[in-house]
Amino acid sequence: MSDPSTRGGSAARLVLVAAAVLAALVLQTTVFPHLAWGGVVPDVVLLVVVAAGLARGSQHAMVLGFFAGALLDLAPPADHVAGRWALALMLVGYVAGQVRREATPSVGVCLATVAACSFLGSSVFALSGMILQDSAASIPDQLGVVLVAVVWDVLLAALLAALVLGPARRVRPRTRTDGLARR
Amino acid sequence: MRLSRSRRPLGAVRRHDHEGAGDGHPPRALVLALVLACVSLMLLDRGEESAIDPARRAVGEVVGPAQSGVSAAIRPVVELPDFFRSREEMRAELASLEAENAGLRTEVRTSDYRRNKLAELEGLTSAAEDLGYALLPARVVGLGSSQTFTNTVTIDAGSASGLAPDMTVVNNDGLVGRILRVTRTSATVLLLVDADSTVGGRIGESMELGFLQGRGVIGGTARLDLELLDQRLVPSKGDTVVTWGSLGGEGEPSGPYVAGVPIGEVVSVYSSLRESSQRAVIDPFVDFSELDLVGVVVPSGTRSDRAVVEADGSLR
Structure with missing residues (x-):
């Protein structure tokens, strides 16, 4: 997390977030299949939105989730009614942001949030597909797919956490004090 | 991590929030605006000719090439296990072909035969010859996940290659699906197994007509349901189903599906006493979980930015 006090910093971050979403989309449609x-x-785009919620709160994550x-x-x-994922990911952003308000985003909390948000x-x-009569899949089929997706998302999130936090902890074992000192 | 959670003062959590609004509840106006935006997107996208289509095309122009690029970059890695497997398969196939060749040599002494047989290994060339249509080769670069409950893929050819909506997509095993929409460099294909996909089919043995409905499942358990127009006829197990096809002259495709493309074979038949109808379950020839090289049926002589496999197997 960089210091967001400067204008240039926030513009750079906007570009970074847009690039992350686009990369997640390509990963999700081209690499992971x-x-x-x-x-x-794995819902890589959903993970990006959850990460935004945990890092920056509901407001940012909702807007990011929508876009x-x-x-x-x-x-x-994609060949479904537009706006369905926008609504779903907007809610995901809201919930992930609220989790951040309630508890410190430790690894355990993060993974639980990913599971809940994926579901x-x-x-x-x-x-929304059922309400708009956009999807012909049966409810048991859909539930099965949703549960497998939760497992995938948690696995990928755990892998990412291990990749990011593992080396960081080895290099700087006292991250907590660092954070406090910076404040 | 758990320890730090209990010890850390609450304020430490919010050290990144300089705006204040970043945490807490988002403003009601923002929530309302976003929800309304979602609802209006959904409302705009109803019906066949939706107002969202230009936006879809615009996004496709950006995302399509990105998918093609990444797909090409990861191809060597993806094909690694395939390489070993297909070598073994090819060896087995070659052995059987050689045996077949030896047996037939007494009858057919032309070099054409062997050349044609070898062309089978090259995939699409033989598919084009068998079907009698010109095929435009393309690769599958993006797959819709099951979470969207639709079965669609992106291919790396679009209107610049001469593709248009409703064209038939095949591979060397059989029918894959049809094109839904195109951008300049990519096209979205609705797979045969999608629950919204309906294809007119004809049982090869009895020439009986029926409709095939997808179930929305891909992979090894992918199946299609066939309902015959004439309820008195009972299809038998192992019968091959080909596309019924719409009107159009020889070699001139028209309408969503061209005629005579193999779809699958009957694996089971069950009758519903209540509806007094026969339903057959079809196992599609194409493995939808491992789509890669496909061919789009195009009119012979299509102007394209890439080579087209003509109906006689030649590349143009």
């Missing part, structure tokens, strides 16, 4: 289990891939979801709705090969996001998407 090769590892898919029954066609279910990331809209991108997911419009980018090929919420996929379910909202599935429900």
